[in-house]
Amino acid sequence: MRSRVRRLLQFTGAFVRMGVRATFSYPLGFALFLATQVLSVVSFVFLAHYLRPSPAIGPSYLSFAAVGVVGNQVLLAGISGLSAELSSAIEQGRMEMLLIEPVSWRLLPVALAVWQILYRVGAALIVLLCAWALGVRFVVEGFPVVVALVAAGSAAGVAVGVLAGSVRVLAKRADPVATVYTLAASLLAGTFVPLNDFPEPLRVLAWFLPTTYLNAGLRKAMLPGSAGIYGPGAGFALLLLALFVALGLPLAVWVFGKSLDVGRRYGVLAGY
Amino acid sequence: MERPSVRSAAVPAAVSGEGNRAVPSGPGSAPAPSAPGPAALVVVDELTKVYEPSPVWMRFLLRSAISEPVVALDRVSLSVPAGGITAIVGPNGAGKSTLFRVLTGLTSPTSGSALIDGVDVANAPRGVRAMIGFVPSGDQTLYLRLSCVDNLAFHGRLQGIPRLALPGRIAEVLELVGLSDAAERVGFALSAGMRGRLQLARALLGRPRLLVLDEPTAAIDPVGAYELLGLVQSVAAEQGVSVLLSSHRLEEIEALGNHLVLMDRGRIVYDGGLAELRRRWQRPRLVLRFVGVDGGRGAAALLADLDVELLPQTDLDDAEPLAPSPGVGEERVVVALGPSVTAGSVLARLRPLLPGLVGVQEAEASLRDVIYGVLAGTAGRAASSEADLGPRASLASTGRGDRGATESGMASDGSAGATSRRDATSTRAR
Numbered sequence: 001m002r003s004r005v006r007r008l009l010q011f012t013g014a015f016v017r018m019g020v021r022a023t024f025s026y027p028l029g030f031a032l033f034l035a036t037q038v039l040s041v042v043s044f045v046f047l048a049h050y051l052r053p054s055p056a057i058g059p060s061y062l063s064f065a066a067v068g069v070v071g072n073q074v075l076l077a078g079i080s081g082l083s084a085e086l087s088s089a090i091e092q093g094r095m096e097m098l099l100i101e102p103v104s105w106r107l108l109p110v111a112l113a114v115w116q117i118l119y120r121v122g123a124a125l126i127v128l129l130c131a132w133a134l135g136v137r138f139v140v141e142g143f144p145v146v147v148a149l150v151a152a153g154s155a156a157g158v159a160v161g162v163l164a165g166s167v168r169v170l171a172k173r174a175d176p177v178a179t180v181y182t183l184a185a186s187l188l189a190g191t192f193v194p195l196n197d198f199p200e201p202l203r204v205l206a207w208f209l210p211t212t213y214l215n216a217g218l219r220k221a222m223l224p225g226s227a228g229i230y231g232p233g234a235g236f237a238l239l240l241l242a243l244f245v246a247l248g249l250p251l252a253v254w255v256f257g258k259s260l261d262v263g264r265r266y267g268v269l270a271g272y
Numbered sequence: 273m274e275r276p277s278v279r280s281a282a283v284p285a286a287v288s289g290e291g292n293r294a295v296p297s298g299p300g301s302a303p304a305p306s307a308p309g310p311a312a313l314v315v316v317d318e319l320t321k322v323y324e325p326s327p328v329w330m331r332f333l334l335r336s337a338i339s340e341p342v343v344a345l346d347r348v349s350l351s352v353p354a355g356g357i358t359a360i361v362g363p364n365g366a367g368k369s370t371l372f373r374v375l376t377g378l379t380s381p382t383s384g385s386a387l388i389d390g391v392d393v394a395n396a397p398r399g400v401r402a403m404i405g406f407v408p409s410g411d412q413t414l415y416l417r418l419s420c421v422d423n424l425a426f427h428g429r430l431q432g433i434p435r436l437a438l439p440g441r442i443a444e445v446l447e448l449v450g451l452s453d454a455a456e457r458v459g460f461a462l463s464a465g466m467r468g469r470l471q472l473a474r475a476l477l478g479r480p481r482l483l484v485l486d487e488p489t490a491a492i493d494p495v496g497a498y499e500l501l502g503l504v505q506s507v508a509a510e511q512g513v514s515v516l517l518s519s520h521r522l523e524e525i526e527a528l529g530n531h532l533v534l535m536d537r538g539r540i541v542y543d544g545g546l547a548e549l550r551r552r553w554q555r556p557r558l559v560l561r562f563v564g565v566d567g568g569r570g571a572a573a574l575l576a577d578l579d580v581e582l583l584p585q586t587d588l589d590d591a592e593p594l595a596p597s598p599g600v601g602e603e604r605v606v607v608a609l610g611p612s613v614t615a616g617s618v619l620a621r622l623r624p625l626l627p628g629l630v631g632v633q634e635a636e637a638s639l640r641d642v643i644y645g646v647l648a649g650t651a652g653r654a655a656s657s658e659a660d661l662g663p664r665a666s667l668a669s670t671g672r673g674d675r676g677a678t679e680s681g682m683a684s685d686g687s688a689g690a691t692s693r694r695d696a697t698s699t700r701a702r
């Protein structure tokens with residue numbers, strides 16, 4: 001068991017190191033990414049002038065949107081990040097070499113996602129720091145729950161990402177799962193718009209998206225005066241995310257394995 | 273016929289005439305495949321891979337590249353001796369890459385089995401992959417923004433080499449392939465030959481039992497290719513690693529191969545030593561130089577009932593140093609002799625043309641031509657006689673591949689397709 005864990009850490013660590021090297025090989029790209037994070041918060045400062053505080057958005061729209069950006073980053077790390085990693089591996093021809101190494105194919109996408117998660121969680125921290133510098137105040141006591149929510153949210157993102165990856169390895173260039181999820185989340189998950197006034201059917205749909213309860217949970221854990229924001233409390237959100245991960249991640253990994261089997265059978269595994 | 277056991281490294285199956293292992297009859301020869309020794313590392317038995325068109329649901333994701341089933345491997349049986357080099361040769365579409373993909377677990381076989389050191393690739397692909405070092409064609413699989421060391425460190429970690437042992441092992445393989453001085457250079461700063469060596473270093477990192485090299489020199493200049501293959505030879509000899517290699521460059525195969533497997537359209541058409549191949553298939557050639565007579569037409573008429581083949585002029589252009597360049601007004605005629613024909617009997621037949629015959633030279637056929645002869649011979653047989661080949665022929669002639677045998681491309685210069693449709697252009701004088 002210990003050697004398996006060690007092996008898993010070594011395997012995952014290899015991808016993290018590779019991700020670090022690849023990221024910092026393009027300093028301008030990295031700098032622009034950081035700038036984008038900062039600007040994403042700054043733009044909400046001006047928008048917040050026109051939106052008064054209300055129970056639906058908590059203390060201010062800036063705080064509402066900043067935490068929404070953080071929730072979005074965390075979930076997208078597993079979904080878009082993994083999709084981008086798989087895409088570059090497939091299109092640059094490295095996928096074949098990865099599959100030939102004596103590693104578990106089912107865990108490959110999970111390992112591929114780890115650096116993206118760390119990278120985007122780092123970006124989320126920058127967003128929070130900017131928001132703090134711009135006057136947003138957070139509930140420090142909620143920090144442990146926030147960490148747990150971020151961890152569970154990242155894992156939920158990986159679950160969706162692996163599911164998307166299982167289509168990606170067969171569809172090569174198309175990524176229908178990630179695309180549909182991202183679109184749905186941008187509309188329904190309450191990232192930038194409170195769900196309080198949404199029609200009931202849309203709110204029901206929102207509950208199928210882990211981003212919804214991650215956003216709600218993070219806001220209620222981090223922001224003072226956030227009880228009126230639509231969605232579960234931090235504890236319940238954590239429970240829902242944990243449930244989603246417990247069911248979704250093994251299922252996604254299983255589907256990914258099946259997808260690779262289909263690819264092996266039809267000879268399309270490493271092509272593009 | 274009783275199906276032999278495939279769980280043993282010693283392969284009785286290989287010498288059964290049932291599978292697609294044996295050499296179909298060459299000129300004056302009976303099928304005589306190289307029987308695997310008891311120390312065979314790779315044992316492939318009756319391996320078949322049929323690529324099916326993807327099902328309808330999958331076509332929404334990715335268009336199917338084929339519309340009918342394609343038999344990529346047709347009951348292939350072969351064995352690779354431990355510590356030896358086995359060269360797989362065949363035109364594009366022969367099934368070489370599919371065979372490699374099955375061995376590395378990237379493609380699942382339709383039927384049959386492939387064992388590496390007794391481990392079935394279908395049942396334990398991870399275990400098998402741990403025994404294989406793979407060098408793909410081209411250099412896309414390297415991280416070109418990273419240094420040699422970083423590339424190797426990444427794969428070393430994936431291969432489970434312990435953290436403390438990894439730096440030492442990386443230094444060792446870099447030394448082995450002669451890249452120690454370039455250890456910190458990034459992939460983009462390496463020449464194609466150096467990248468080839470880096471790929472070899474990566475393949476050797478995990479101390480594999482089997483090296484699989486899929487056209488490793490395809491993108492490398494001849495000098496780089498020579499160095500790389502020299503390395504492969506020394507690795508095989510010094511470290512006891514078995515090597516399975518495919519290449520279009522026949523001069524490389526000639527330099528390397530002590531064991532040659534010739535494939536065509538998913539089937540093995542020859543499995544044995546290179547010398548044996550030449551002995552069985554090489555047909556001597558006469559290069560005749562005429563002046564002032566219509567040598568080509570006259571020879572065709574006079575040799576019509578002899579077992580010889582008149583090769584077209586174009587064959588001289590891309591072929592080996594068969595003869596000096598023709599002089600002004602000189603015509604060259606190349607005659608490939610059948611097994612029962614001697615140079616003397618040809619010259620005797622050409623007596624009416626002797627006044628215009630200014631030169632005669634006997635030449636050896638190149639390996640390319642020997643291989644082409646095998647491929648053309650087996651394709652002809654498959655088309656003409658199903659009974660000769662038994663059940664194999666029916667597969668050979670049903671919807672597999674999109675290429676006729678005469679389009680087989682095998683070139684001594686490394687380019688596929690340089691020899692095309694020779695059947696159609698050569699004049700049968702028989």
